[in-house]
Amino acid sequence: MISLRYWPFVLKQVWRHRVRTLLTVAGVATAMYLFVAIQAMQRGVAEATEASAADTTLVVYREDRFCPFTSRLPEYYLPQIERIDGVTSAVPVRVVVNNCRASLDVVTFRGVPDERFADTIGRDANITSGTLEGWQRRSDAALLGETLAARRGLKVGDQFDAAGITAYVAGIITSDQPQDQNVAYVHLDYLQQQTDKKLGTVTQFNVKVDDPAKLEQVAAEIDALFDAAEQPTTTRSEKAFVAQVAGDMIELIGFTRYLGWGCLIAVLALVGNAIVLSVQDRIKEHAILQTLGYSGALIGRLIVTEAVVLGVLGGLVGAAGALATIRLTRVSFSVDGLSIPIDADLHLLATGLLIAVTLGVLAGLVPAIQAARRPIATCFRAV
Amino acid sequence: MALIECRQLTKTYRKGESTIKPLDRLDLDVEQGSFLALMGPSGSGKTTLLNLIAGIDHPTSGSLTIDGQNIAKLSRSKLAAWRSDNVGYVFQLYNLVPVLTAYENVELPMLLHPISRKERHERVATALSLVGLADRHDHYPRQLSGGQEQRVAIARAIVTDPAILVADEPTGDLDKPSALAVMDLLTRLNQELGKTLIMVTHDAQTAEYANRTLHLDKGRLADDSVQAAFSGETATTQGAAS
Numbered sequence: 001m002i003s004l005r006y007w008p009f010v011l012k013q014v015w016r017h018r019v020r021t022l023l024t025v026a027g028v029a030t031a032m033y034l035f036v037a038i039q040a041m042q043r044g045v046a047e048a049t050e051a052s053a054a055d056t057t058l059v060v061y062r063e064d065r066f067c068p069f070t071s072r073l074p075e076y077y078l079p080q081i082e083r084i085d086g087v088t089s090a091v092p093v094r095v096v097v098n099n100c101r102a103s104l105d106v107v108t109f110r111g112v113p114d115e116r117f118a119d120t121i122g123r124d125a126n127i128t129s130g131t132l133e134g135w136q137r138r139s140d141a142a143l144l145g146e147t148l149a150a151r152r153g154l155k156v157g158d159q160f161d162a163a164g165i166t167a168y169v170a171g172i173i174t175s176d177q178p179q180d181q182n183v184a185y186v187h188l189d190y191l192q193q194q195t196d197k198k199l200g201t202v203t204q205f206n207v208k209v210d211d212p213a214k215l216e217q218v219a220a221e222i223d224a225l226f227d228a229a230e231q232p233t234t235t236r237s238e239k240a241f242v243a244q245v246a247g248d249m250i251e252l253i254g255f256t257r258y259l260g261w262g263c264l265i266a267v268l269a270l271v272g273n274a275i276v277l278s279v280q281d282r283i284k285e286h287a288i289l290q291t292l293g294y295s296g297a298l299i300g301r302l303i304v305t306e307a308v309v310l311g312v313l314g315g316l317v318g319a320a321g322a323l324a325t326i327r328l329t330r331v332s333f334s335v336d337g338l339s340i341p342i343d344a345d346l347h348l349l350a351t352g353l354l355i356a357v358t359l360g361v362l363a364g365l366v367p368a369i370q371a372a373r374r375p376i377a378t379c380f381r382a383v
Numbered sequence: 384m385a386l387i388e389c390r391q392l393t394k395t396y397r398k399g400e401s402t403i404k405p406l407d408r409l410d411l412d413v414e415q416g417s418f419l420a421l422m423g424p425s426g427s428g429k430t431t432l433l434n435l436i437a438g439i440d441h442p443t444s445g446s447l448t449i450d451g452q453n454i455a456k457l458s459r460s461k462l463a464a465w466r467s468d469n470v471g472y473v474f475q476l477y478n479l480v481p482v483l484t485a486y487e488n489v490e491l492p493m494l495l496h497p498i499s500r501k502e503r504h505e506r507v508a509t510a511l512s513l514v515g516l517a518d519r520h521d522h523y524p525r526q527l528s529g530g531q532e533q534r535v536a537i538a539r540a541i542v543t544d545p546a547i548l549v550a551d552e553p554t555g556d557l558d559k560p561s562a563l564a565v566m567d568l569l570t571r572l573n574q575e576l577g578k579t580l581i582m583v584t585h586d587a588q589t590a591e592y593a594n595r596t597l598h599l600d601k602g603r604l605a606d607d608s609v610q611a612a613f614s615g616e617t618a619t620t621q622g623a624a625s
Contacts, residue, residue: 005494009487016482288478291439292492292539293467295460376439 002301010305014313017278021310024274028267028314028356029321035263036322036352038256040344044332045253048178048340049243056212058219059241060205063232066245067336068095068203073231075200081207084221086214089119092202094191097336098163106334107148107162108183111191111202117143120206125180130156130171139190141170147181147330147341165194179238182332182339206238246335253333253340264359267311271363275307279367286371287379300372307364308357315356319349384451385412386546386579387436391445394431394602405431407602408445415546418573418580420593428602429583430551436581437549438466450546467495471540471578473550473569477532479524485511485535486520492543510538514568530561537568541578548572550582554589566592 002010014021060081062071073092081090094111112120114136127143134156135141144154149172154160158169167186175181192199209218219235226233236244243250279286286299294302323344332341394406405428413419413436421429434440435447438454441462447455449469457465479488489510493503511517514534524532533553540548550569554562570592573580582593590596598606 005500009483009491009494012482012487284478285480288474288480289491290463291437291466291472293463293495293543295463297460298463377434 002298002305006298006302006305010302010309013306014309020274020278021313024270024310025314025317027270028311029318031263031266031270032315032318032352032356033322033325034318035260035267035355036319036344036348037326037342038260038263039348039351040322040326040342041253041333041340042257042260043348044178044341044343045250047343048246048338049239049250055215055237055239056209057238058207058209058215058222058235059238060207060222060233060235061203061241063223063234068097071203072201073204073233075202077205077226077233080225081205081222084218084225086209086211086218087207088210089116089208091116091120091206092188093120093204093206094188094195094201095203096163096165096191096195097334099334105151105331106182106339107152108334108339109142109163109165109167109191110183110185111188112185113188117185119208120185125173125175125177127171128174130169132171135170135185138168138170139187140166140168142167142184142186143171143173144169144185145181145183146172146174147332147339148184151182151330165191178332178339178341179242181341182334207235242338242340246333246338246340249333249335249340264355267314267356267359268363271307271311271314271360272366274310275303275364276367278306279303279371283371283374283379286374287376290376290379296372296374300368303368303371304361304364307368308360311356311360311363312353315353315359319352319356322352323349386415386450387411387413387581388448389432389435389445390448392432392435392442392447393444394428394435394440395443405602406435406442409602409604411597411604413579413581415579416573416577417595418570418593419582420590420596421581421583421599422585422587422590422596423599423605426601427599429599431602432599433549433551433581433583436547437470437472438462439472467492467543469545469547471537471543471545471548473533473536473540473548473553475552475555477524477529477536477556479532479535479539481524484521484523485516485527485538488524488535489538489542492539496543506542507538510542511535513541514538528561529557530564533557533561533565534568537565537572541572541576546579548578548580550580552583552585554584554586562589 060073062073065071075092078090078092081087091112096109098107117132135143149155152160154169156169156171160167160169167184173180189199192201207218209215215237222235223233289299290296326342326344332339389409389411392406392409393404396403396405405426409432421432423429431440435442442455445455446453454462454465480491486507489507490503493506508517511520514537516531516534516538519527519531527535553569554565557565566589569580572578584590594609596608597604
């Protein structure tokens with residue numbers, strides 16, 4: 001890098017070539033905005049689908065069904081599931097979504113029995129507004145995931161409609177689980193009555209296992225238990241379940257990683273182009289600097305620093321813009337009631353900036369080497 | 384011992400198929416504190432000689448010793464450091480950096496020297512005062528006249544207090560009053576501050592400011608005139624080299 005005393009010179013070059021700087025920064029910012037947004041989507045997929053050693057949740061679904069509208073299981077499976085060795089709890093869940101297709105604004109109603117709510121939500125989930133008692137008191141009460149509440153501007157005491165169901169907001173929950181973000185937990189019987197006009201049918205069972213190592217074994221036992229039943233089951237870990245049911249969406253999001261790489265190439269090309277043109281425009285200026293005693297290596301470093309400044313400015317604007325948009329809109333992809341959150345944090349911002357610095361160095365390197373190697377007399381003859 | 388000693392100094396360029404030899408085995412001594420004018424037709428090697436003495440070009444062969452150091456043997460980076468300490472260059476077309484103010488242009492060579500910001504400021508202010516432009520320090524080159532730009536360029540050349548000043552047709556782009564002001568300034572720098580001044584010029588009147596005039600032709604010394612300063616008396620040594 002360069003000594004601190006040269007920084008004002010570099011910054012003046014950036015500030016006083018405003019049109020070039022503005023156009024380059026705007027281009028880099030746009031590309032970095034897209035890149036960070038794509039990274040946020042990729043991360044959402046990873047969080048929702050990548051298994052971890054601590055996973056202990058299984059989802060029991062109707063065999064060969066992939067949509068909550070078609071998966072129907074009798075609620076009386078519950079005691080049989082609970083008797084299987086290794087199962088610590090099982091919760092029958094009725095799932096109703098306002099939109100079964102891929103969408104950015106999906107409300108997923110999950111009907112759960114009152115007494116089993118604690119077993120349903122993630123371990124790190126908390127009710128941050130309202131109370132569990134408030135939810136238990138009203139038959140139409142709902143506890144909303146914070147993303148859903150924020151997106152729809154709902155607070156405790158409000159009423160809302162979705163999928164033909166009217167619910168009263170009894171509380172807001174925060175959770176580190178992606179599937180708790182866009183959900184409205186309601187009473188199971190209330191949801192059954194609202195949708196089927198009868199009790200006894202659920203979409204799935206969420207089963208907790210005492211040891212992550214037993215997941216596959218318990219899943220196999222559950223499926224074997226109902227193999228000959230009228231409604232056979234398919235049991236998978238929750239994340240494998242998401243990965244399969246939302247497979248098309250995940251594949252599509254996976255494809256966007258190539259767009260992300262494209263964005264980085266665009267940043268490289270933009271900064272590179274700006275610096276190459278700038279260096280060509282300033283052949284004489286660099287010759288003057290060399291005449292004054294600036295070495296070729298120092299001039300090269302000044303050029304690379306300028307490229308880094310342009311890259312970082314654009315990267316900061318773009319990455320911060322993406323972060324702000326994602327945080328403010330709190331969007332998430334949902335398919336068949338399952339959520340794939342789009343999440344960005346300061347770590348992603350820092351990653352974007354680091355990439356911008358790297359690309360700035362790369363973009364400035366070739367023109368810097370060319371400028372550093374050009375003999376002074378040749379520069380003066382060239383202009 | 385002379386401050387500048389050129390021995391068999393030769394410079395050749397390749398241009399397409401042919402080889403051009405702007406300087407051909409030149410021998411020359413320049414004393415410290417002298418004011419030397421280089422004259423001659425286009426292509427005679429004046430600017431090439433000036434560039435070699437200023438350390439911005441390397442000779443093809445021969446030696447170029449300045450203050451006891453053969454700068455022909457210095458690497459590019461060492462030559463850059465040497466230029467920074469020893470030479471101030473004044474161009475015909477001023478060559479100020481357009482996005483920097485007069486102050487910032489003069490400050491540029493000082494950035495190479497690890498001194499405090501305060502001292503840097505003082506030296507830049509002194510240089511601008513010396514050329515009579517202290518009140519124009521925040522003006523950009525586009526806001527200055529040609530004569531003022533050239534005086535800023537001279538301030539930039541002297542701000543590091545180099546022993547040698549080289550000037551490539553410093554009045555070539557100026558009107559007469561500005562040219563006179565610039566030449567008066569350069570003469571003061573030579574006479575009052577003892578700077579060794581080497582100037583390329585096509586103009587005989589401008590050359591009269593110098594106390595010695597060299598005429599080059601086809602890369603060789605054609606005429607060497609030593610003048611008593613401003614007296615009009617001239618001693619000529621045809622083909623001599625000292």
